[in-house]
Amino acid sequence: MVRPEFLKSEPRAERPTRGPGSGTSASTDAVGESLKTRMMDEAPVGITIADATQPDMPLIYVNAAFERMTGYSPSYAIGRNCRFLQGEETREKPVRQMRVAIEEGEAVTVELRNYRRNGELFWNEVTIAPLRDDTGDIAYYVGFQQDVTRRKRAEQAAADRAARIEHERTAQSRLLERLDGVVADVTEAVALASSPGELRQEVVRSIADTYTGAWIGTYDPATETVELRVADGKTGSEIEAIPVATGNTGARSTNAVVAAAVDDRHVRLESIGPDEPNEPAEAAAVAGVPLYFGEATYGAIAVYAQTEELRRHERDVLTALGRTVAIGINALESQRTLRGESVVEFQLTLGDHPLGSFAEALSCSLQHISTVGDRGERSLLFELDGAPAVDAERIHAAAEATGVTVHAVLVAEADVPVVEVSVDETPLEELLREYSGELCGWAVEDGTAIATIEVGREALARSLAADAMEQLANVDLRSYRRREETHETRREFVAEIESRLTERQRAALIRAHTSGYFEWPHETNGDELADSMGVTRSTFHQHLRAAQRKIAAAILDR
Known part of the structure; x- marks a missing residue:
């Protein structure tokens, strides 16, 4: 040394x-x-x-x-x-x-x-x-x-951890501050909305005020698509119907994200590139938020964000918002159903139904006119549309071969005969009783029976349609929609009938009613009433019968 x-x-x-x-x-x-x-x-x-x-x-x-x-x-x-x-x-x-x-x-x-x-x-x-x-x-x-390398590394690690904690705390604080507004706004929109349309409008507006943009769509189970209803903010090009069963889980487009969210009922988050077609350039990520309650799927919300920060922090918040919106839609539809303001109407095609075989044997289509119940069981009135040279004998033969009971053949000599028939109960009727559904219309085209069904509750309607397709052979969902019920007042109904009557028909009806013509025995006769109107007896009866037919038609149309 x-x-x-x-x-x-x-x-x-x-x-x-x-x-x-x-x-x-x-x-x-x-x-x-x-x-x-x-x-x-x-x-x-x-x-x-x-x-x-x-x-x-x-x-x-x-x-x-x-x-x-x-x-x-x-x-x-x-x-x-x-x-x-x-x-x-x-x-x-x-x-x-x-x-x-x-x-x-x-x-x-x-x-x-x-x-x-x-x-x-x-x-x-x-x-x-x-x-x-x-x-x-x-x-x-x-x-x-x-x-002092070990100490410096420990200090740096501690500093990094403290910085991460502070960054996380700051990010969460900003997140909570930012989301507090949208949560409050969406909750208020759900609570105050008087219709599903108003709810969707206010919800999308609230979300777009917090994020880059948003749109909401409704789900159609007949086509398995989500169709855009309301959009706000920057959402890219116009959105078309999104098929739910895409199967393309790796795609990052809005269509794939929303379809996957609806399919598995979980919020999906994906980044999107600024150069991807049909996507807003201002957004870096998109979230697909499913709207469902119980067995009913109401649609989805697409949320566009400027950063991918929502991937780490906001999934739970968006899930809660989706549930809140779905509960609000369900509550509004339940209220409307209880008030009789709307029903769910859908059509099922029944490939193996006796009515289809009956129409096929006659080489015609069946158009449902009405349903009557004076025989102890409901029977159906159908027009035989397009039947070539049909007669009563041929109608009875076709019915016997297909299991349809013919009660009567009306206006057989006309171009469009009318038949009154009934069929034995099928499993479809059992499902209708289970889900409180009403079979309100029939049609038969190309040998396929089409049943029109109404159900008051969305969840019951979806379950009925799903069980019918699962349990019955050759059954498909043809159409599905929520139909608004119109409530007609007594005054409006009377005005509608009066608008159908001519002055002579109305005069004949009023004179007959007020003079006791409809009582038995008659308090007056046709000659007296005809004289009061200055017409012949046959002309009076023509006016009176025409008025009665129009009243009957107005009642049966409803």
């Missing part, structure tokens, strides 16, 4: 014993020069001594700890300035602090990034202090180096 001159041992002179009160430290006498040198050589921290009298302040001493820490041997380090430990990642600030301290002859402690001989970076805590000679001039600079 090379040592500077002031560290080399000199002959030890006898020194007087120092007693209490002496001006010299007791440790000075107890520790010899050789022990001091050994302490420096074997110290657990790196120690260096630089010659301050030389222009570049070369090192004249390094201990073993320095070599272990840096990988540089004394033979390499001595004679060089200690800047050989610096490199590309060494920052200028701590180096400048040491330079200033040396220029001012002061001690300083800094932390800087140094390089070991093998190129590995490490954090070095360096303390330098001046050593002066007898004249007071700085002759040496002693340095103490300590590898």
